[in-house]
Amino acid sequence: MAIQKKNAKARLDKYYYLAKEKGYRARAAFKLIQLNKKYSFLQQSKCLIDLCAAPGSWLQVAAETMPAKSLIVGVDLSPIKPIPKTITFQDDITTERCRATIRGHLKTWKADTVIHDGAPNVGTAWVQDAFSQNDLVLASLKLATEFLAPGGNFVTKVFRSKDSAKLEWIFKQLFGRVEQTKPPSSRNVSAETFYVCRGYKAPKHMDPRFLDSKYAFAEVEEAAVNMEARVFNPEKKKRKRDGYEEGDYTQFKEVPASEFVQTPDPIKMLGSVNKLHFRQEDAGGDIALAALDRLPETTEEVRICCQDLKVLGRKEFKLLLRWRLKARDTFGLRQKKTEDTGAKSVTTTAKGAVDDMIAEAGAKEGEAGEEVAVLESMDDEMRMQEEIRAMQDSQSKLKRKERRRDNERKQKEITRMQMNMTVSSEIGLDAGGPMGDEGTFRLRDVDKAGIGRQITRGRMYSEAEKPKEVEESEEEEEDEELDGLERELDAMYEKYQEGKEDRDAKARAKRIRMEANGDNDDEFEGFDGEDKGAETDASSDAGIVEDESGDETDEEEAELLNQLAPKENLKKGELSGRAASFFQQDIFADIGGIEEEPDYEDVDLARDSGVDVNSGSSASPPLKAAEEVDIEEDSADEEAEAEESDIEEVVEAEEEADWEEGTEKPTTETEGRPNIDIITAEAMTLAHALASGKITRHQMEDDNFTKYSHRDVDGLPDWFLDDEGKHSRPARPISAAAAAAIKEKTRALNARPIKKVREAKARKILRTARRIEKLKKKSEGLAEGDETERDKANSISALMAKAKKGGGKKKGKQEVKVVRAGGQNKGAGRPKGVKGKYKMVDSRLKKDVRAEKRLAKKTKGKR
Numbered sequence: 001m002a003i004q005k006k007n008a009k010a011r012l013d014k015y016y017y018l019a020k021e022k023g024y025r026a027r028a029a030f031k032l033i034q035l036n037k038k039y040s041f042l043q044q045s046k047c048l049i050d051l052c053a054a055p056g057s058w059l060q061v062a063a064e065t066m067p068a069k070s071l072i073v074g075v076d077l078s079p080i081k082p083i084p085k086t087i088t089f090q091d092d093i094t095t096e097r098c099r100a101t102i103r104g105h106l107k108t109w110k111a112d113t114v115i116h117d118g119a120p121n122v123g124t125a126w127v128q129d130a131f132s133q134n135d136l137v138l139a140s141l142k143l144a145t146e147f148l149a150p151g152g153n154f155v156t157k158v159f160r161s162k163d164s165a166k167l168e169w170i171f172k173q174l175f176g177r178v179e180q181t182k183p184p185s186s187r188n189v190s191a192e193t194f195y196v197c198r199g200y201k202a203p204k205h206m207d208p209r210f211l212d213s214k215y216a217f218a219e220v221e222e223a224a225v226n227m228e229a230r231v232f233n234p235e236k237k238k239r240k241r242d243g244y245e246e247g248d249y250t251q252f253k254e255v256p257a258s259e260f261v262q263t264p265d266p267i268k269m270l271g272s273v274n275k276l277h278f279r280q281e282d283a284g285g286d287i288a289l290a291a292l293d294r295l296p297e298t299t300e301e302v303r304i305c306c307q308d309l310k311v312l313g314r315k316e317f318k319l320l321l322r323w324r325l326k327a328r329d330t331f332g333l334r335q336k337k338t339e340d341t342g343a344k345s346v347t348t349t350a351k352g353a354v355d356d357m358i359a360e361a362g363a364k365e366g367e368a369g370e371e372v373a374v375l376e377s378m379d380d381e382m383r384m385q386e387e388i389r390a391m392q393d394s395q396s397k398l399k400r401k402e403r404r405r406d407n408e409r410k411q412k413e414i415t416r417m418q419m420n421m422t423v424s425s426e427i428g429l430d431a432g433g434p435m436g437d438e439g440t441f442r443l444r445d446v447d448k449a450g451i452g453r454q455i456t457r458g459r460m461y462s463e464a465e466k467p468k469e470v471e472e473s474e475e476e477e478e479d480e481e482l483d484g485l486e487r488e489l490d491a492m493y494e495k496y497q498e499g500k501e502d503r504d505a506k507a508r509a510k511r512i513r514m515e516a517n518g519d520n521d522d523e524f525e526g527f528d529g530e531d532k533g534a535e536t537d538a539s540s541d542a543g544i545v546e547d548e549s550g551d552e553t554d555e556e557e558a559e560l561l562n563q564l565a566p567k568e569n570l571k572k573g574e575l576s577g578r579a580a581s582f583f584q585q586d587i588f589a590d591i592g593g594i595e596e597e598p599d600y601e602d603v604d605l606a607r608d609s610g611v612d613v614n615s616g617s618s619a620s621p622p623l624k625a626a627e628e629v630d631i632e633e634d635s636a637d638e639e640a641e642a643e644e645s646d647i648e649e650v651v652e653a654e655e656e657a658d659w660e661e662g663t664e665k666p667t668t669e670t671e672g673r674p675n676i677d678i679i680t681a682e683a684m685t686l687a688h689a690l691a692s693g694k695i696t697r698h699q700m701e702d703d704n705f706t707k708y709s710h711r712d713v714d715g716l717p718d719w720f721l722d723d724e725g726k727h728s729r730p731a732r733p734i735s736a737a738a739a740a741a742i743k744e745k746t747r748a749l750n751a752r753p754i755k756k757v758r759e760a761k762a763r764k765i766l767r768t769a770r771r772i773e774k775l776k777k778k779s780e781g782l783a784e785g786d787e788t789e790r791d792k793a794n795s796i797s798a799l800m801a802k803a804k805k806g807g808g809k810k811k812g813k814q815e816v817k818v819v820r821a822g823g824q825n826k827g828a829g830r831p832k833g834v835k836g837k838y839k840m841v842d843s844r845l846k847k848d849v850r851a852e853k854r855l856a857k858k859t860k861g862k863r
């Protein structure tokens with residue numbers, strides 16, 4: 001009684017008092033609180049079913065944690081006192097009636113979460129308790145599958161037993177994520193544990209047997225307990241998560257040592273019992289045991305080992321097995337195996353020492369006579385085999401390593417030779433000379449490897465292009481896997497780019513431009529002044545921005561705009577308006593008129609690198625070279641790039657619009673040269689350096705032979721190239737003057753009116769020009785007429801005045817309505833029915849005006 005009292009008190013732990021303090025009906029409330037703290041399923045649920053809910057502490061927690069206006073239904077065999085915000089009823093959760101009642105409460109709703117804390121009336125045998133509890137879990141799961149929404153949660157209590165693994169397997173079939181946990185408030189002494197199953201898969205069809213305890217918990221042939229592992233790997237302890245084995249409820253087991261000698265399965269015995277004893281228990285005594293006890297082989301060491309089998313190591317188990325074999329020999333229990341079988345055991349059991357020992361001990365021998373006789377020789381032989389295998393392995397590894405190193409060395413030599421860093425005599429000295437069998441540079445080998453062409457083209461030999469003969473099967477497999485990953489990565493990158501283009505118009509415009517410009521990863525083909533296409537390509541590659549003025553489509557307007565700076569009016573050697581304004585920039589202030597003959601090399605270079613040169617002119621070469629500068633390079637900073645994209649976007653949009661109208665594509669060329677403008681400080685620095693003769697073609701060529709000039713981009717993924725394009729590019733020098741010039745240019749560009757305004761202004765000028773033209777013609781006609789000079793002059797000045805006004809009535813100019821004051825219009829305010837501007841006149845004023853007009857007419861007629 002005293003003990004009972006003590007136990008009862010121990011049960012009243014802190015959660016019991018906490019539950020009292022907080023007003024929860026049971027300490028179980030904290031289990032749900034702690035589970036929810038870890039997995040937060042209550043906050044996300046709008047509809048919950050609590051199975052086995054009495055007295056209702058879980059319902060209380062759910063009601064206070066779930067969102068307002070949630071639907072909470074609780075059911076239990078026992079009555080539940082009403083809880084605010086919840087619906088409760090009394091029923092057995094395994095019945096159809098209970099399901100129907102829940103259905104009635106839920107109506108069209110589906111449950112987000114089903115919780116189950118059921119415990120059948122326990123108190124019978126532990127195994128029985130566990131089974132009925134798990135049966136209840138299965139019933140609750142069955143109910144949950146009927147009401148759970150897809151993606152819903154199921155939280156349940158499970159008693160750890162041999163069936164809990166089966167339950168876990170079932171949970172995993174129905175839910176995406178299944179976790180087992182034991183909240184701190186669950187007593188350690190209790191075998192209960194909780195499963196939190198999330199992401200209900202909501203299968204359309206389910207075999208009813210799946211949730212039937214008869215099938216779910218049916219005894220499947222248990223995999224034989226691996227006693228060998230227990231005996232030969234005693235250091236690896238496995239936790240007993242499955243509870244007690246069926247029919248085996250004692251913790252400590254001991255058997256007479258004679259049983260161990262007689263048993264056909266000594267390994268199993270060593271793995272399952274705790275002790276082998278030599279105690280005589282039967283009144284008559286065990287003769288075998290007594291004889292065993294007196295055997296000289298039963299040494300003190302053997303006796304100590306028999307005391308506690310659970311603490312033995314591999315060596316001690318081996319000792320016991322040998323002792324057993326000797327004892328069996330003595331008792332005549334063992335028949336020697338034929339030489340043949342022995343030999344077979346040696347060759348077939350190559351799985352390591354554990355297997356050897358199993359063979360030694362004749363594990364699972366059917367009868368007592370099937371044991372292997374030669375223990376020691378087997379051990380030695382196996383050990384030898386093992387050693388040989390290990391040596392072979394390490395040798396082949398070494399060979400492979402050496403081969404790889406050799407290949408790497410050869411590759412380095414090839415690269416060095418390509419870069420003129422080595423002379424041919426240096427190469428292959430150790431490889432029997434160039435003509436030797438292992439000559440590094442035997443062309444046949446090189447060709448076989450498929451890199452001959454690349455070498456002759458001057459391309460670097462890359463790591464990725466290893467000769468086939470040195471490829472190993474492992475590497476091939478690895479490559480295949482990597483290829484697959486790369487393809488996946490490429491697809492993901494493409495998807496990302498598409499998404500980016502959808503969101504970002506600039507990215508879209510950039511892609512369109514890239515497509516329009518064609519593939520820009522063409523190899524560097526060298527400078528070629530004749531190749532216009534290449535020139536354009538190169539300039540577009542470098543991000544050249546076309547001049548907006550090239551987009552004008554209205555012929556007349558374009559004409560008019562061009563008239564403002566007519567080129568044909570330029571004298572020989574004189575700069576065009578655009579060129580003149582370009583060279584008015586401060587940066588070119590130091591360049592005076594240069595008299596020397598043009599340096600045609602520089603001129604060529606300028607053209608090749610995107611600077612368009614009019615070589616037919618006699619202007620000073622640097623000036624001419626830079627007169628129509630078409631250099632462009634990628635802007636180094638993000639700002640410039642953004643700016644560039646902006647401009648390009650406008651250009652694209654305009655181009656598309658023009659094409660839609662069916663007009664010709666606007667020319668982006670002037671006299672065969674692209675209309676390109678400098679927009680970056682780097683380009684401006686280069687232009688200045690070229691124009692001022694600070695650098696020559698050769699210098700520029702040298703400067704451009706960098707690590708960036710011969711990049712091999714073949715086979716590189718897009719994402720990598722895009723990233724390289726952004727971050728790994730040559731840092732070109734920028735002079736302060738060039739930066740200032742570009743800044744000034746950008747400022748001027750920003751200050752410039754938008755295209756629409758410029759067009760409107762141009763239209764206005766055009767209209768005026770047309771009127772003047774008309775006027776000219778009219779006045780010519782008048783001059784030829786018979787009228788007096790005075791009349792002619794009057795008519796011309798009237799025409800002039802009219803033209804000045806803008807050619808008659810201005811469209812949209814509102815007329816002022818004259819309204820007679822008095823009558824119904826008498827009084828203040830707008831007269832009825834009059835819209836817009838109006839003027840009130842009285843009858844007197846009206847009469848006076850009419851009289852004046854009459855008089856003026858009369859006088860005119862008399863003249």
Ligand SMILES: C[S@@+](CC[C@H](N)C(=O)[O-])C[C@H]1O[C@@H](n2cnc3c(N)ncnc32)[C@H](O)[C@@H]1O
Pocket residue numbers: 025026028029051052053054055056057058059075076077078091092093094117118119120121136
């Ligand atoms: C541990 S209590 C539940 C405590 C509850 N979660 C709480 O917080 O108050 C277990 C409950 O399971 C109920 N139960 C057992 N078998 C049941 C069944 N077949 N149908 C409904 N309820 C059952 C018992 O009546 C008992 O009230």
